[in-house]
Amino acid sequence: MNILAIDTSTNVLGVGVVSQDKVIGEYMTNVKRNHSTRVLPAIDYLLNDCGVAKNEIEKIVVANGPGSYTGLRIGVTIGKTLAWTLKVPIVGVSSLKVMAANARYFEGLISPVMDARRGNIFTGLYKYKDGKLQQVEEDKHRSVKEWGDHLKDFNKPVMFVGDDSLIHNEIFSSILNDNAIFAPLTLNVPKPGELALLGKDLPGEDAHLFKPNYLRLSEAEAKWREKNRNN
Amino acid sequence: MNEQYILGIETSCDETAAAVIKNGKEIVSNVVASQIDTHKRFGGVVPEIASRHHVEQITMVIEEAMNNAGIEFSRLSGVAVTAGPGLVGALLIGVEAAKSIAFAHSLPLIPVHHIAGHIYANRLVTELQFPLLSLVVSGGHTELIYMKEHGHFEVIGETRDDAAGEAYDKVARVLHCPYPGGPHIDRMASEGEATINLPRAWLEEGSYDFSFSGLKSAVINTVHNAKQRGETIKPENLAASFQESVVEVLVEKTIRAAKEYNVKQILLAGGVAANNGLRTALRKAVAELENIELIIPPLKLCTDNAAMIAAAGSVFYEKGIRADLTLNANPGLDLESFNSKLIN
Numbered sequence: 001m002n003i004l005a006i007d008t009s010t011n012v013l014g015v016g017v018v019s020q021d022k023v024i025g026e027y028m029t030n031v032k033r034n035h036s037t038r039v040l041p042a043i044d045y046l047l048n049d050c051g052v053a054k055n056e057i058e059k060i061v062v063a064n065g066p067g068s069y070t071g072l073r074i075g076v077t078i079g080k081t082l083a084w085t086l087k088v089p090i091v092g093v094s095s096l097k098v099m100a101a102n103a104r105y106f107e108g109l110i111s112p113v114m115d116a117r118r119g120n121i122f123t124g125l126y127k128y129k130d131g132k133l134q135q136v137e138e139d140k141h142r143s144v145k146e147w148g149d150h151l152k153d154f155n156k157p158v159m160f161v162g163d164d165s166l167i168h169n170e171i172f173s174s175i176l177n178d179n180a181i182f183a184p185l186t187l188n189v190p191k192p193g194e195l196a197l198l199g200k201d202l203p204g205e206d207a208h209l210f211k212p213n214y215l216r217l218s219e220a221e222a223k224w225r226e227k228n229r230n231n
Numbered sequence: 232m233n234e235q236y237i238l239g240i241e242t243s244c245d246e247t248a249a250a251v252i253k254n255g256k257e258i259v260s261n262v263v264a265s266q267i268d269t270h271k272r273f274g275g276v277v278p279e280i281a282s283r284h285h286v287e288q289i290t291m292v293i294e295e296a297m298n299n300a301g302i303e304f305s306r307l308s309g310v311a312v313t314a315g316p317g318l319v320g321a322l323l324i325g326v327e328a329a330k331s332i333a334f335a336h337s338l339p340l341i342p343v344h345h346i347a348g349h350i351y352a353n354r355l356v357t358e359l360q361f362p363l364l365s366l367v368v369s370g371g372h373t374e375l376i377y378m379k380e381h382g383h384f385e386v387i388g389e390t391r392d393d394a395a396g397e398a399y400d401k402v403a404r405v406l407h408c409p410y411p412g413g414p415h416i417d418r419m420a421s422e423g424e425a426t427i428n429l430p431r432a433w434l435e436e437g438s439y440d441f442s443f444s445g446l447k448s449a450v451i452n453t454v455h456n457a458k459q460r461g462e463t464i465k466p467e468n469l470a471a472s473f474q475e476s477v478v479e480v481l482v483e484k485t486i487r488a489a490k491e492y493n494v495k496q497i498l499l500a501g502g503v504a505a506n507n508g509l510r511t512a513l514r515k516a517v518a519e520l521e522n523i524e525l526i527i528p529p530l531k532l533c534t535d536n537a538a539m540i541a542a543a544g545s546v547f548y549e550k551g552i553r554a555d556l557t558l559n560a561n562p563g564l565d566l567e568s569f570n571s572k573l574i575n
Binding site for chain 2: 034036037038039041043044054069070073074076078080081082084085086207208209211218220221
């Protein structure tokens with residue numbers, strides 16, 4: 001089975017191709033540059049280089065959020081349009097789960113971190129059990145401080161994964177002390193091959209209904225609800 | 232002649248649209264999913280919400296257009312998409328979807344300027360004859376565009392501040408009309424009389440440019456002053472006075488330009504082309520001219536749609552205009568330079 005994986009949730013642009021049980025190609029950049037001009041060319045390049053024809057793609061896996069709203073929409077739109085028009089199944093995998101997957105041999109809790117500004121982050125809690133990545137707490141928009149306090153209660157080592165975890169390393173270290181562990185740089189970048197494998201056995205979703213998990217209301221919607229709460 | 236089918240995709244604002252056009256002139260399918268109801272409670276289009284809706288609608292809308300056309304992707308000559316101008320996040324959805332389809336089926340990708348699309352909506356009504364003049368009026372645009380041939384656009388006049396449609400929306404808000412306000416003002420104007428003296432911005436002599444911000448302020452002041460004096464203004468009369476001022480300037484400048492440029496046709500384009508007051512006044516003025524044909528598209532081709540994008544795409548396809556997979560959405564795309572650069 002040929003799987004095409006697409007991740008545009010953060011500054012990382014990741015495209016992966018997994019064939020049978022082998023990761024046969026990965027394209028990854030971690031620079032703040034426009035995804036729109038680069039994702040389809042990257043897919044085209046990687047498929048060519050791997051010798052996989054478009055009609056040989058059998059499944060598409062997309063990192064579906066959370067992340068940059070525009071970034072998510074680019075990957076999701078490309079993924080769902082390709083899946084629909086090539087008539088292949090599409091599955092979504094949490095963008096945070098893909099990051100957490102990097103901490104494979106770590107025997108504690110894993111907290112993938114995406115900065116969400118104003119002292120907030122997108123994060124969830126994961127752990128590896130018997131070689132399988134399991135979700136301990138759901139992905140959510142959280143305050144850094146509250147998340148740190150919450151993790152402290154586990155009294156266990158926590159590995160923070162993702163470039164953005166370094167923005168908040170001081171606060172996590174001050175709360176968790178030695179239990180705060182920061183992933184090495186090579187593990188901070190989500191791996192497209194990992195994304196493909198995480199989605200490999202998931203059941204296909206309806207491409208038409210496939211959409212990003214923003215995990216946040218748009219600002220206008222949130223304000224409107226606030227204003228109309230008592231009406 | 233081989234049959235040419237173009238799939239058009241448009242997502243520049245709050246309509247998710249896809250259409251298939253045959254030989255540049257015949258609408259085979261035309262699907263528009265409007266978000267008006269979603270944005271109503273915010274009093275205008277919210278870009279982030281528009282983008283979110285486009286992602287959810289895009290493949291369904293394209294599928295419906297393809298199903299209604301009853302053709303396979305392999306029958307298409309190309310995929311045309313609005314590359315700009317518009318809301319960048321909204322445009323992106325159409326651009327990424329169009330690129331994905333072009334990539335998946337190895338089809339040519341044709342970038343289309345949104346305004347070129349509005350102009351080419353007219354070719355779905357009547358064959359274009361050059362030279363021609365197009366008056367483009369919408370929520371984001373008020374332009375007079377001269378075309379000496381297919382694919383050639385020369386902007387001879389444009390608004391220096393608000394677009395005509397924008398002025399309509401703002402006046403509608405002053406008169407407490409629900410969003411979108413344009414059609415309400417148009418209806419109210421037909422029920423009232425232009426009894427209030429409002430300014431007309433002619434600008435310097437000979438200019439084909441427009442300005443509507445002064446008019447908008449005059450309307451606001453009129454309402455404000457009346458309130459302070461405890462007088463009531465009949466909203467229908469204010470709407471009629473406002474509309475008369477807008478329409479008079481639009482029509483006068485259009486007619487003057489049509490004469491100066493010696494055009495064979497005048498085309499009305501853009502969402503405000505749906506305005507009855509404007510349609511009627513322009514028809515009356517053009518009827519007094521000799522040898523100039525006026526084309527006004529039906530209402531559903533005036534507002535944003537993808538049939539017009541495919542119609543323009545069809546002409547650009549013949550001219551060899553192509554984009555590759557690096558095509559990006561460009562919210563400030565310039566009509567004149569965009570097309571001339573691609574043709575040469």
